[in-house]
Amino acid sequence: MAARKKQARPRGDERRDSLVRAAFACLAADGFEGLRTRSVADRAGVNIATLHYYFPTKEALIGGVADFLASQFITLHAPPVAPTGCAALDRMHQEFADAHFYSAEHPDLAAVLCELQLRGRRDPAIRKIIEPLFGHWQYGIERWLADGVAEGVFRRDLDPAGGAALFVSAMTGAGWLRLSRPQLDAIFAVVEAWLLAPAAMPATGRKIKA
Amino acid sequence: MAARKKQARPRGDERRDSLVRAAFACLAADGFEGLRTRSVADRAGVNIATLHYYFPTKEALIGGVADFLASQFITLHAPPVAPTGCAALDRMHQEFADAHFYSAEHPDLAAVLCELQLRGRRDPAIRKIIEPLFGHWQYGIERWLADGVAEGVFRRDLDPAGGAALFVSAMTGAGWLRLSRPQLDAIFAVVEAWLLAPAAMPATGRKIKA
């Protein structure tokens, strides 16, 4: 209730946003194959002409959805896991928690990501938005793995780059295959056993500082 | 040249098949979003009405493509790898070779699989064809991993079910992300290091019988 005055008609930015969210919902529900500008306008409670007032073409609207998706993936994460004192382990558990979080709380996000990823194969504008998302994610994983190796928590012979490629591929595939929670957990258990240094099985909160 | 006589007009089955292949090609090129019965008919060099003579609906045609895809995945594999005497290792290398094979020689197959997988989320008929493909694949991986553990080639603490889920997810994600060959190789190196028993690094052809 701070600055914005209540208005009968939404301001331009709000309407624009509501159209993007409506398109997002339509995309999650029916995919690109079933995405119709009319459905989006209806869902937003607006005439088609109004949609085209904010987005000159369907393509522009889709671009807006891609931007929205990217912002959501940056914003939305599982609640931070309780720190154990070991950064690499914390990061690992945070990654697991995030995966569960998206799968359980925001399945739409994963669905739309799949749609946009597929679309990105033929649409450079979409690719330009979606690809960096993965690049950034994978690079973060790579640094995390390298840190874990440096800290002595992860196995010495682990290749951070290859490990990151494997991890990102596996998480992408899991989202794609829409694995159940038990299946996800089984994967995480294997990943954990794979990452951890065989000698130093960390039982409880072993403090390790870099 | 054994039985079939040359004919000016293709027999029913042949035309049907050529329509499915045309639809497959269209799907690989433009995805479901751009799949048009007219394009398929054109590509097959046939009138739309003829298409509908063989496939009453677009949906039926898509079903035909799904069946075709499944048959292709059963039929097409990389040339068998040279046996090392260890079945589990051979199987592993065959899996790696297959992944490279599909990526390099049959990218269309992977593309159409992605399209159909996505479609399967909303189309039960497609799901019924595509899902067993993954189920069968994953179960085969699971048995392979279990065998490798039993043979003492793979690490004792490996969970075959979780490992199979991870492997299938990773391969699916890799196909989805269309990783380059070096990236695939990096993943395979990590998987190999992850699978192999730490103690018994199998140098050459150690014969192990179950």
Place this chain on the structure above:
DNA sequence: TCGATTATCAATCAACTGATTGATTTAATT
């Protein structure tokens, strides 16, 4: 209060799309 800008909608367009119809051609059978 008034003019200008912004926002919205009903109506409509032209092109597209899956599917059908009825006639015609080709192949197999008698």
Place this chain on the structure above:
DNA sequence: AATTAAATCAATCAGTTGATTGATAATCGA
């Protein structure tokens, strides 16, 4: 050669789809 069945096509239909137009209503600055 005559008959029948299978296969193909030109033309067309009814409904959809992205986008536009011109009129109208709401909002804001002066």
